[in-house]
Amino acid sequence: MAFRPFFLLFFFFIFGSIPFVRTLTDASDVQALQVMYTSLDSPPQLTGWTVSGGDPCAESWKGVTCEGSAVVSIEISGLGLNGTMGYALSSFLSLKKLDMSDNNIHDAIPYQLPPNLTSLNMAKNSLIGNLPYSFSTMASLNYLNMSHNLLSQVIGDVFTNLTTLETLDLSFNNFTGDLPKSLGTLSNVSSLFLQNNGLTGSLNILIDLPLTTLNVANNNFSGWIPQELKSVENFIYDGNTFDNSPAPPPPPFTPPPPGRSRNSPKHPGSSGGTHTAPSSEGSSSHSNKGLPVLAIVGIVLGAIIFVLIVLVAFAVCFQKRKRKNIGLRASSGRLSIGTSVNAEVQEHRVKSVAAVADIKPLPAEKMNPERLQAKNGSVKRIKAPITATSYTVASLQTATNSFSQECIVGEGSLGRVYRAEFPNGKTMAIKKIDNSALSLQEEDNFLEAVSNMSRLRHTNIVTLNGYCAEHGQRLLVYEFIGHGSLHDMLHFAEESSKTLTWNARVRVALGTARALEYLHEVCLPSVVHRNLKTANILLDEDLNPHLSDCGLAALTPNTERQISTQMVGSFGYSAPEFALSGIYTVKSDVYSFGVVMLELLTGRKPLDSSRVRSEQSLVRWATPQLHDIDALAKMVDPTLNGMYPAKSLSRFADIIALCVQPEPEFRPPMSEVVQALVRLVQRASVVKRHSSDESGFSYKTPEHDAVELPF
Structure with a gap:
């Protein structure tokens, strides 16, 4: 019985400690x-979900x-949810099943x-756009359902x-x-549902798939139905323009007889063979007996x-001359009709794309929201929703002391920025747009730009909270980021205590990269910033970066003088292709x-x-030295x-070298830049755990990739 105290102690240790164990969810x-x-x-x-804090598990x-x-x-299907899928889904590294079906989730995937x-199920929502290429990286996926949405365009090769x-x-x-050709690589797919789209072409790409269920009904497929698809157990193909029944295979050696019909028997090969063989034998059996007769008949x-050929040649020449003038007269009419039809089709396509475009319409698109313009210059109504608050000119004048000089905190090509103190105690930043910087058309499109900018939601992007559009005034109301810009921190910080530490600089680069990744790769269509510089990267008290002026490219200046004025301030940041051709893309x-990363590395302008x-030129001076330790x-x-x-x-310099390459096609997408910087932050975090606390500024966020905080 001596073992009983030890047994009781062991029992208490194992089972008594269970209630005190608390699961902590990965940050x-x-x-x-x-x-x-x-x-x-x-x-x-x-229920249970929170904007901050909490332990989901x-x-x-x-x-x-x-x-x-x-x-x-x-699994949150059928809950009547609105909004979007968010931009941080790639952080779920252990997630196996995501089911958000049967809701009202909108915007792009x-x-x-x-x-x-x-398993990914996003069926029965209002998703727009196309399938992202990131599908091709999800190698473990065995169930994908994107049905009953508003997805469009040509399906890309995302199934490789x-x-x-x-x-x-x-x-x-x-x-x-x-x-897409990549559909033919789905070596394990058994059920494929493509019905009720506008797909065209043939089904030949599917013939080698191990399908048991295939539904291609109500599309625009054409041609023969491949013989291989006849064996599919559940094959539905009505509502297309296929050529009658499944296609007959070609005869192995001889061309099909002239009298063959498309509606041939199920095994036409053997039938054709029996018809060709007797014909050949009959000819040879009579050849020895009737050579003279055949010779006469041949002559x-x-x-x-020969006579028929001559007559046909004369007839053709005569008809050619007769119809020449008629053809010339009719050709112009046919051309104009064709052009008109093509223009209508193109206009219809443009309108269709514009209807599903979200953040910023493509250049070829021309949205035309319904508006009522009042005599005082205010825009009364717009079709696209604006989530930002509408302010009066009077309220903004009060908040800025009639836009006094003392309240000015910055100035750009579109106008000055003022600090505004509201009666409720909130502090905002007011950008007062200079009317001379906008053409009449740009003024008319002001609310469209506001609508688009108000939907940008990212923790590293300055939020547009409101706007004012009355009495001919155009003002934007932003959240106030009160710790100054990265430009001021790098170039005008006199106190040594305000010097950015190396880890802080890497994190500022990461936060800014995440903002650009959101604009380029999450927004649909992509939003090009066009004026990225350290003066437009604002820092809060914890040195989190906030990118400003996002979406303002829609209100670009309308004169040569104003364009040149804008570019003087950002000339050192402009990509070579912009200086040469005026072309500006996401790669710019x-x-x-x-x-910006070079500025963080060197502290130079x-x-x-x-x-x-x-x-004098930072890029020209620094680039040749980036790989020299x-x-x-x-x-x-x-x-x-x-x-x-x-x-x-060294790794920081490697990323810079990739970004500032002269050829835009060789620069990486921002998602790759983000991943490279994430690895830098993670390595720095591991090192930091084994070192003493740093002096100067430091982040108060967790040690891992924790820049993406809730809104």
Whole structure:
């Protein structure tokens, strides 16, 4: 009995400690859930979910299933949810199942999705756009349902690596064009639903798939139905323009007989063979007996054919001359009709695309919201919804002391920025747009730009809270970020205590990169910033970066003088292709971001006439030295006093070199830049845990990739 005390102690230790064990959800999963919750407009249906804090696994958030500390399943279908899917889905590294079907989720499918999903169900929502190429990276996916949405355009080759996919449902959308070649690589797919779209072409790409269910009804498919698809157990193909029944295979050696019909028997090969063989035998059996007869018949037939050919040649020449003038007279009429039809078709296509465009219409599109213009210059009504608050001129004058000089905090090409103090105690930033900087058409489109900008939602983008459009005035009301700009912090910080540490600089770069990634790869169509520079990166008290002026490219200046004025301030950030041709794309933003990273690395301005001629242009001076370790060490901002990890510095320089390449096609997308910076932050976090606390500024966010906070 001596073992009993030990046994009781062991029993108490094992079972008595169970109630005190508390699951802590992975921080990245918590943040991703919070972003999703905010993107869905914080619905009360998601009980337990919170905008900040909380422990989803321990507190049993509605629809969330965990294994240990990792979120492995999110099932929130049929809850009447609104909003979007959010931009942080790629943070769910352990998520296996995501079901948000049967809701009212709108906008485009995010560019980045949970990489290890096995099941994704977004059916019965209002998603627009196309399937993102990130689908091709989800190699574990075996169920994908995007049916009953508003998805459109030609389906891209996004199925290349989905070798485990068993069920694919793209039905009841607006897809057009031929089937992508990558569909033919789905080696395990058994159920494929493509009905009720506008798909065209043939089904030949599907013949080698192990299908048991195939539904292609109500599309615009044409041609023969491949013989291989006859064996599919459940094959529905009505509502298309196929050529009668399944296609007959071609005869192995001889061409089909002239009298063959398309409605041939199920096994036409053998039938054709029996018809050809007797004909051949009959000819040979009579050849020895009747050679003279055949010779005479051949001569007569040859003469008749020759006469017929001559007569036909004369007839053709005569008809050609007779119809020449008629053809000329009719051709112009046919051309104008064709042109008119093409123009109508093109206009219809443009309107269709504009109807599903979200943040910023493509240049070819021309939205025409219904408006009523009053005599005082105010815009009374707009079809597109504006989520920002409408302010009066009087209220903004009161908040800025009649736009006094003392309240000015900045000035740009579109006008001045004022600090505004409202009676409720809130502080805002007011951008007063100079009317001379806008053409009449741009004034008329002001509310469209406001509508688009008010829907930009990202923790690293300055939020547009309101606007004013009355008495001919155009003003934008932003959240106030009161710690100054990155430009001021780098170039005008006199106190040594305000020097940015190396880790803080990397995090500022990461936050800014995330903002650009959101604009380029989440918004549909992509939003090009066009004026990225350190003066437009604002810092809060924790040194979190907030990118300003997002979406203002829609209100670009309308004169040569104003364009040149704008570019003087950002010339050192402009990509080479813009200076040469005036073309500006998302890759031009990537170049500007590379210049910002150079400023963070060196502490120098992009253009500095006070330096020797060879060092006045930051990019020209720094680029050749980015891969030289010794030269790189000499380039670093001297205010860092050597307090930086050498490897981190080298990797930071590698990213810069990619971003500032002269050829835009060789610059990486911002999603790749983000991933590279994330790895830098993670490595720096590991090092920091083993080192003493840093001096100067530091982030108060968690040690891992924690820049994406809830809105």
